[in-house]
Amino acid sequence: MSDIPAIEVENLVKIYDDVTAVDGVSLTIPKGAIVGLLGGNGAGKTTTITSIMGLLRPTSGRTRVLGADMMRERHSVLHRMNFQSPYVDLPGRLTVRQNLLTFARLYGHPNPKARAQQLAEELELFPFFDRKTGQLSAGQKTRVALAKALVNDPEVLLLDEPTASLDPDTAGWIRDRISDHRTKKGATILLASHNMREVERLCDRVVFMRRGKIVADATPTELLEKYGRETMEDVFIDVA
């Protein structure tokens, strides 16, 4: 059904030993939106994203992607979603080409070789296509991680700091690729970021977290008005 939200987070709580990383987060993201998840270090962004991916068992609450409960039914939607995370390394002993081929096969692409080539072209990976992924610079790895995240042309894309370690030009160029993916596919994108300009340019809506809770959820324009600020960087100082 088309009215099912792309992402739903319902009263999510995650407690690690004595740290409450996420403390009752609820969030609904409609299909086709690009939403930024912001907050200072330790605010709970990565824990929220990892729980949405179904890679982390919440202490309580639930996450759903395209209607599927990510603890119980994630296998029914894994082929329709993908993610990039600085905490999940791509196999370093494989070349970029081998990595993309492997992931294209894993996602059951009918022509993995062609898909790997196409991604290399779109993300300009050819200069290091046959180098071992473990030997790449941080910025090159970030680009390969995004290519991996796009390998199945996902309807729902979760990105955890997708432009970390990139120079400003490359970061801007990657933002355009992310935006293109929404335009071409109507994809829903949730991205955690520390980069306010990135969020201002890319996102329809911004969710701020502080100490595991959502403290603001609005469009960038609404937030600028509400806090009487001219840039999202200033809003961040007020809210985070």
Ligand code: ATP
């Ligand atoms: P950053 O911007 O620094 O990446 P974040 O907003 O993504 O931060 P999380 O990584 O979700 O925040 O961390 C939230 C809190 O949970 C932090 O206090 C962190 O130290 C703690 N935490 C995260 N993962 C674990 C873990 N595996 N074990 C124990 N504590 C953890």
